[in-house]
Amino acid sequence: xFERVNTIEAFRALRGxxxxxxxxAGVSNPFLxxxxxxxxxxxLSRRFAVLYWRDxxxxxxxxxxxxxxxxxxxxxxxxxxxxxxxLLVRVDAASPPHMYLRRFLIHIFTREPLVWHMILHRxxxxxxxxxxxxxxxxxxxxxxxESPRVVPEYIVDTxxxxxxxxTDRPGKVRKELRRKLRRVERELxxxxxxxxxxxxxxxxxLDIIARVEEDSWKSGTHTxxxxxxxxxxxxxxxxxxxxxxxxGRLFSLSDAGGALAYxxxxxxxxxxxxxxxxxxxxxxxxxxxxxLFAYLIRHLCESDVDNLELLxxxxxxxxxLATRSRAVRTFKFMRPDPIGLGYVLAExxxxxxxxxxxxxxxxxxxxWDLAKRAKRGLGALTARTSDP
Numbered sequence: 001x002f003e004r005v006n007t008i009e010a011f012r013a014l015r016g017x018x019x020x021x022x023x024x025a026g027v028s029n030p031f032l033x034x035x036x037x038x039x040x041x042x043x044l045s046r047r048f049a050v051l052y053w054r055d056x057x058x059x060x061x062x063x064x065x066x067x068x069x070x071x072x073x074x075x076x077x078x079x080x081x082x083x084x085x086x087l088l089v090r091v092d093a094a095s096p097p098h099m100y101l102r103r104f105l106i107h108i109f110t111r112e113p114l115v116w117h118m119i120l121h122r123x124x125x126x127x128x129x130x131x132x133x134x135x136x137x138x139x140x141x142x143x144x145x146e147s148p149r150v151v152p153e154y155i156v157d158t159x160x161x162x163x164x165x166x167t168d169r170p171g172k173v174r175k176e177l178r179r180k181l182r183r184v185e186r187e188l189x190x191x192x193x194x195x196x197x198x199x200x201x202x203x204x205x206l207d208i209i210a211r212v213e214e215d216s217w218k219s220g221t222h223t224x225x226x227x228x229x230x231x232x233x234x235x236x237x238x239x240x241x242x243x244x245x246x247x248g249r250l251f252s253l254s255d256a257g258g259a260l261a262y263x264x265x266x267x268x269x270x271x272x273x274x275x276x277x278x279x280x281x282x283x284x285x286x287x288x289x290x291x292l293f294a295y296l297i298r299h300l301c302e303s304d305v306d307n308l309e310l311l312x313x314x315x316x317x318x319x320x321l322a323t324r325s326r327a328v329r330t331f332k333f334m335r336p337d338p339i340g341l342g343y344v345l346a347e348x349x350x351x352x353x354x355x356x357x358x359x360x361x362x363x364x365x366x367x368w369d370l371a372k373r374a375k376r377g378l379g380a381l382t383a384r385t386s387d388p
Contacts, residue, residue, distance in 0.1 A: 001053070001054060001057070002051055002052070002053055002103075002107055003051075003052055003053075003054065004049055004050065004051050004052075005049075005050045006047070006048060006049050006050070006114075008038070008041050008042045010050075011037070011038065011041055011050055012038065014050070014052075014061075015034055015038075017060070017061050018034045018037075018061075018064070019033075019034050019244075020060065020061075021052075021060070021061045021062075021064055021088050021090065022034065022088060024060075024090040024091065024092065025088045025089060025090055025091060026091045027088070028245075028268065028269050028271075029268070030245075030246050030266050030268035030273060031086075032086060032088055033243065033245070033246055033268070034243070035241045035243035035246045036238075036241070036246065036266065037066055038237075039234055039237035039238060039241075040066075040068075040234070041066070041068070042233075042234075042237070043230050043231075043233045043234035043237065044068075044230055044231075044234050045068040045069070046069060047068075047069040047114060048066065048067060048068040048069060049067050049108075049112060049113075049114055050064065050065070050066050050067075051064065051065050051067065051104060051107065051108070051112075052064035052065075053100065053103065055094060060090075062089070062090050062093045062094070062100075063087065063088065063089040063090070063093060063097075063100040063103075063104075064087070064088050065086070065087045065088070065104050066086075067108065067112075067114075067116070067119070069114060069116070086121075087100065087101065087104065096135075097132065098131070098132035098133075098135045098136035099135075099136060101132055101136050102136035102137060105119070105136075105137070105333055109335045109336065116335065117334065117335050117337070117339045117340055117343070118332055118333065118334055118335070118340070118343070119332070119333040120330055120331075120332055121330070121331040121332075121333065122328050122329070122330050122331075123328065123329055123330075123331060124153075124326050124327070124328055126146075126329050129329075129331055130146075133331070140336065142344065143333060143334045143335075143336055143340060143344060144331055144332065144333050144334075145331070145332045145334070145343075145344060145347045145348065146329055146330070146331045146332070147329055147330040147331075147332075149329075150327035150328060150329045151314065151327070151328045151329075151330075152314055152319075152325045152326070152327060152328075153309070153310075153311065153325060153326050153327075153328055154309075154310040154318040154319065154321070154322035154324075154325050155307055155308065155309055155310070155322055155323065155324050155325065155326070156297055156300075156307070156308040156310065156321055156322055156323055157306070157307060157323045157324065158297060158300040158301045158303075158305050158306060158307060158308050159301075159306040159307075160301065161301055161302075162297065162298040162301040162302070165297060165301060165323070166178070168323065169320075170320075173320045173321075176320075177290070177294050180286070180287050180290060180291055180294070181291060181294055183286065184286050184288075184291050187286070188255055188286065190255045190256050191253060191254065191255050191260070192253070192254055192255075193251065193252075193253055193292070193295035193296075193299065194251070194252060194254060195249060195250065195251050195252075195299075196208065196239075196249075196250040196251075196252065198242065198247065198248075198249075201239075201240065202235075202236030202237060202239050202240045203236065205235065205236060205239040205248075205250045205264065206225075206226075206232055206235070206236050208250065208252050208259045208262050209225050209226065209235065209250075209262055209264065209276075209278075210226050211258045211259045212252075212259050212260070212261060212262050212278050212279060212280055213225060213226050213278050214226070215280045215281050215282055216278045216279060216280060216281055217278075217281055218278050224278070225276060235264060235275075235276065238264065238266060238275070239264060241266060245268055245269055246266055246267065246268045247266070247267050248264070248265075248266055249264070249265060249266070249267055249272065250262060250263070250264045250265075251263050251292065251295075251296050251299070252292070253279075253288055253291060253292040253295065259280075260279060260280050260283050260286075260288045260292075261277070261278065261279035261280065261283075261288040261289050261291070261292040262277065262278065262292070263276070263277040263292060263293070263296060264276050264277075265311075267305065270304060270305055270306040270307065271305065271306065271307040271308075271309060272300060272305050272307070272308050272309070273309045273311055274293075274296075274308065274309060274310055274311060274312075275311055275312075276312075277289060277292070277293075279292070289317070290317055290321075293317075293321055296308070297321070310322060332347070354368055355368075
C-alpha cells in the first residue's frame with residue numbers, strides 16, 4: 001500500500017528507512033541517496049511528494065519515488081541518473097520493477113493531490129524503459145512518448161595513471177592540454193590546485209564560488225550559484241555532505257589574488273560527480289577551467305576515484321576530456337485527460353508534420369525556429385522571476 005510525505009520534516013523522519021531501502025536496492029547512484037535528496041527537497045523543490053510502497057502495514061519500504069514539481073505544477077521529473085531522483089526498488093521485492101512503475105503512475109494520475117499532467121523520465125537504458133512501459137502500462141502505453149534525440153553525458157576514466165590518460169587522448173587534444181598547462185605554470189607561477197578541506201564548512205565553499213562567479217560569464221546569465229538564494233543554500237549543503245558512501249568536495253585553481261576557477265561536486269563510492277564549475281573572465285586567456293580539470297583528472301588518477309562524471313549540458317571541452325559517453329533519452333508519461341491526450345496527439349503527429357514541412361519550406365523552418373526560441377526565452381524568464 002502507498003504512503004506519502006510532502007514536507008521536509010516528514011522526509012527526514014524516514015532517514016533510516018530510506019537508507020535501508022537504498023542498500024537493499026543494490027544501486028550506486030548518489031542522486032537516489034538520502035544524503036542528496038534531503039538538501040534537494042529542502043532547498044530546490046517548492047512542492048514535492050515522496051511516495052513509498054509497503055507490502056504490509058508496518059513492513060519495510062519496498063519501493064519509493066521522489067516526485068518534484070516543475071514549471072508551476074505542469075510536470076515532474078524522475079531519473080535514473082543526473083540530478084533528479086528516480087525510483088528505488090528492493091532487489092528482493094515481490095514484484096518486478098515495471099509493476100511498481102505502473103503502480104506509481106496510476107496512483108499519481110488518479111489519487112495524487114499535486115496535479116501533474118506529465119512525468120518526465122530520463123533514462124540511460126532505452127530498451128529497459130520500453131519493456132517496462134509495454135509490460136507495466138499495457139493498453140495505456142500510448143500515453144508514453146519518447147524524445148526523438150538523445151543527450152550525451154561524458155565520463156573520464158581515472159583508474160589509470162595520468163600519463164596513460166594523456167596518451168589515449170587524440171593528438172590535438174593532448175597537445176593543447178600540455179600547452180595550456182605549461183603556459184599557466186610558466187606565466188602564473190603562483191597558481192595552485194587545491195581541495196577545500198571537508199571541515200571548512202559550506203560558507204567557505206560559497207566564498208570560493210562567489211570569488212569566481214562575481215567575475216565570470218555566468219554572472220550576467222542568471223546561471224551562477226550566487227544569483228539565487230536557493231542555489232546558494234543547496235550547494236552549501238552539498239559541500240557538507242558526509243555520508244557513509246557520499247561526500248561533498250570542492251577543488252579550485254588559485255593565485256595570490258584568490259580563486260580563478262572552481263568545481264564542486266559529490267563523490268559517491270569511487271566516482272566523483274562534477275556538478276558546477278566556473279572560471280574568472282579576467283583570466284580567460286589561460287583557459288583556467290580546462291586547466292583546473294586537467295589538474296583534477298591528474299589528482300583523481302592518483303587517488304581511489306575510478307570515474308569522473310562531467311554532468312550538465314553538452315560542451316566541446318567535455319567531449320575532448322571524456323574517455324567515454326552514454327546517451328540519455330527522455331520518456332514522457334502523460335495523464336489520461338484532455339491535456340495529456342492532446343499532447344500525445346501533438347507529439348505523435350503534429351510536431352513530426354511541422355518538422356517535415358520545415359525541411360521542405362524555408363518559411364516554415366523560420367517560423368518553427370522563432371517559436372522554439374520564444375519558448376526557450378519564456379522558460380528562462382520564468383526561471384529568473386520565480387527564484388530570488
